[in-house]
Structures are given as C-alpha cells and as structure tokens.
Amino acid sequence: MSEMKRYSEWLGRFVYALISLSLAGISIAMMGAALWDIWGSFHDKTLLVKALLDAIGLIVIGMAVFDVSKFLLEEEVIRSSSTRSPAKQRATLLKFLVIIAIAVSLEALVFIFDAGKKDVADLVYPTLLLASAVLVVVGLGVYQRLTRDERE
Template sequence: MKCVSNWIGKSVYGIISLSLGVISLTMMVTAIWGIWISAHEKTLFIKALLDAIGLIVIGMAVFDVSKFLLEEEVFHSGGTKSPEKQRATLIKFFLIIAIAISLESLVFIFDAGKQDISTLIYPTFLLIAAVFVVIGLGVYQKLTRDERKEV
C-alpha cells in the first residue's frame, strides 16, 4: 500500500513540476515574442524590454521551483532525509525566492524610474523585503550551523 501511495505522490509532483516547467517556458517565449513584435513595430521598445525582463525573471524562478520539485519529490531516493540534507534543501529553495524577488524589484525600480518617480517607493519596499529574506537566510544558516556543532 505504501508503494502505491509513493507512486501516486511522485506522479502528482511530477505533473505539477512539468506543468510549472511548461508555464515558465511559455512565459519566456512570450517575453521574447513581445520584444520581437515591439522591434518590428518600432513602438515602446524599452518598455517591451523591461516587461520581458520581468517575465523572464518570473519564468526563471518558476522553472527553478519546477526543477526543485522534480529533483526533491520525484527523483528523491526515498527514506528520511538527514537534517543536513533538509537544511540544504530549505536554503536552496529560499535562495531561489530571494534571487527572484531581488531581480523583480530591480526591474520594477527601473520601470518606475522611467514612468513616475513617485511610484518608486513600492519597488523600493520590494527590494527591502528581498534584503530581509537574505538576512533571514543568513540568520537561519548561522543558527543551524551552531546547533550542528553542539550536537
């Protein structure tokens, strides 16, 4: 029975992972298509580039999550993970999130700076949130590393 449950779980995670991969690739293709259209129509090329950067960054983050799910939930060899493996997995996942937030906030800052300087506060808060994610990740690493040395 446990074998059937594991197979169903791996199948569901595999479908989710493949779906996320297809969605992320579609986002990236859409971004490139937007640049292509904008270049040929000669309209708002810089806006199309900034939009494409945003879509590609989000697509990259979604693809990384897809790959992460595929590696950890589908191809994982089974059994319980050691605390060190769990820690490395969690750090990798939060690093993906931190990179995505940082890149997206930079795109928003450039976009807001070109349109209306008064809207620059919102992407700045997003960048500050990215900094807090990185600080939190550093604190987590420090706390778990000290705990491992004591045990």
C-alpha cells in the same frame, strides 16, 4: 513495505512530477511570450525600452518558476525525502528560499527601473519589495547560523 504505502508513494511522486512538468511548461511559455513581445516591438517600431523591461520581468519570473519546477522534480520525484539527513533537508530549504529571494530581487530591480522612468513617487513599492528580498536573505543567514551543525 505494504502495498498501500508503495501505491501512496508512487501516487505522490506522480503528482509532483505532473506539477513540476506543468510549471516547467508555464515558465517556458512565459519566456517565449517575452521574446515574442520583444520581436513585436522591433517589428512595429513601438516602445522598445518598455518591451525590454516587461520582457526582463517575464523572463525573471519564468526562470524562478522553472527553478522551482526543477527543485520539485529533484527533491520530490527523483530523491526520497525519507532517506535524507537533517543537514541535507536544511540545505534543500535554503536552496529553495535562495531561488525565491533572487527572483524577488530581480523583479524589484525591474520595477525600480520602470518606475524611475515614469514617476519618482512610484518608487516606494518597488523599494519595499527590494527591502523584503534583503530581509529574506538576512533571515536565511540567521537561520543558517542558528541551525549549523557543530561538526561542520
């Protein structure tokens, strides 16, 4: 392997590691901010339910971002993408999209509960968000069915 190719691989892994650690830090900060808001609502005797719903949204997004960060670290820094079989690459893609589908679904549920308490007319957009998450899951099922290996 040439020196330039090794340098390029090292640089790529370094960049992915930096991005992954940055995303992890951001996600932890989001979850910390959610907990801080809950603490503040207890202390100030403000609307606790509103703070809890907001915190659920932040924590769900923070967890999704942390999962993406972990995914990038595992797949791009620790493992070499050139040595994986197509089945492992397919499984990696499915894992990534499942993380996104779960995050979108949970966020849609939080929006539905929040909008349901305010005005029923506001339920249209969260319901469409939930429907899009369902379509992602259905699409993943179709993709998995169409790309399955006959030996499996």
